Amino acid sequence: MSLKPAKLALLGHPVSHSLSPRIMAALGRLTSRKVIYRACDVPVDELACAVALLRCAGFSGANVTIPHKISIIGHLASLSREARLAGAVNVVRCSGGRLHGHNTDWPGFRDALEESGIAVRGLDAVIFGAGGAARAAACALASLGARRVHISARNRRAQLALVGTLSDAFAKTAFRPGIPRKADVAVNATPLGLPGFPDRSPAPPDWSGCAVACDLVYGRRTAFQNHALRLGARAMGGTSMLVWQALRSWEFWFGPLGHDQRQRLKNALMKELS
Numbered sequence: 001m002s003l004k005p006a007k008l009a010l011l012g013h014p015v016s017h018s019l020s021p022r023i024m025a026a027l028g029r030l031t032s033r034k035v036i037y038r039a040c041d042v043p044v045d046e047l048a049c050a051v052a053l054l055r056c057a058g059f060s061g062a063n064v065t066i067p068h069k070i071s072i073i074g075h076l077a078s079l080s081r082e083a084r085l086a087g088a089v090n091v092v093r094c095s096g097g098r099l100h101g102h103n104t105d106w107p108g109f110r111d112a113l114e115e116s117g118i119a120v121r122g123l124d125a126v127i128f129g130a131g132g133a134a135r136a137a138a139c140a141l142a143s144l145g146a147r148r149v150h151i152s153a154r155n156r157r158a159q160l161a162l163v164g165t166l167s168d169a170f171a172k173t174a175f176r177p178g179i180p181r182k183a184d185v186a187v188n189a190t191p192l193g194l195p196g197f198p199d200r201s202p203a204p205p206d207w208s209g210c211a212v213a214c215d216l217v218y219g220r221r222t223a224f225q226n227h228a229l230r231l232g233a234r235a236m237g238g239t240s241m242l243v244w245q246a247l248r249s250w251e252f253w254f255g256p257l258g259h260d261q262r263q264r265l266k267n268a269l270m271k272e273l274s
Contacts, residue, residue: 005034006253007058011050011072012065015039017195019219019239019273020063023246026272030265033254042068051075054094061093061253063246066191069132076101085169086139087162088132091249102252105136108245109216110144115244116236118185118212121145126179126210128202128224129189130158133216137187138162142170152179152202179204186210186228193222201227209233218242243269 010020016039024037042050047068054062064072069088073079076089077098083089089101113120125141127134130153141149149166153159156177163175186209191197194217201207201224209231215224218238225235246269247262257265 104248123184134189
């Protein structure tokens with residue numbers, strides 16, 4: 001193993017709230033790998049400069065978060081299957097001056113659902129949002145056999161575009177725009193509840209609720225979770241998904257961990273964050 005630390009970064013705006021630097025520092029310690037991980041606040045108009053820096057400054061890779069998960073694709077040399085299907089990238093690997101994009105939000109959300117015993121096969125779901133996180137959540141639900149997935153977003157054009165893209169990719173799941181009268185699973189994939197954004201539920205006041213509410217926001221009980229709980233739902237925050245996707249990102253940079261080691265590291269990271 002090289003004694004030179006691997007240089008890693010988080011590209012997003014804002015990033016001050018992110019737990020990723022803490023998680024990656026812990027992973028380095030737990031796996032005896034030296035890493036330097038920096039959270040970089042990158043406004044939209046500075047993304048191209050940040051990507052150029054990754055290429056020329058010896059970075060091994062980077063995580064990508066709001067608002068760059070879709071826009072970074074145009075700067076990459078290649079995409080993994082998961083990134084192509086999701087239409088979004090949340091992790092980049094640097095190799096020979098070329099950047100390769102992957103999506104670990106999708107398998108991370110799937111890991112979190114399976115670990116929590118949430119079986120979605122044959123069920124109906126609604127996702128609030130139409131950005132990169134929503135795309136990943138929709139792919140995870142479809143890959144787990146969801147019967148129908150509804151996409152609800154303020155941006156009507158983005159909502160319809162996402163429905164069309166996912167319908168082509170996952171023929172066994174029906175994708176629909178809007179909010180169904182009844183859903184088994186609901187997912188908040190909007191920034192609502194994140195630091196720097198309003199903490200309000202993306203669901204309308206007359207929402208009929210769901211059985212399970214999954215919030216991709218982590219580290220706090222949000223208005224969406226409270227809304228779902230008042231309607232009798234089970235609520236799940238985003239910390240488990242965050243940790244699972246971080247482990248999948250680590251594997252993308254440094255190689256497979258294996259099921260047992262991945263689970264041990266996940267348990268250790270959850271303890272670290274508690």
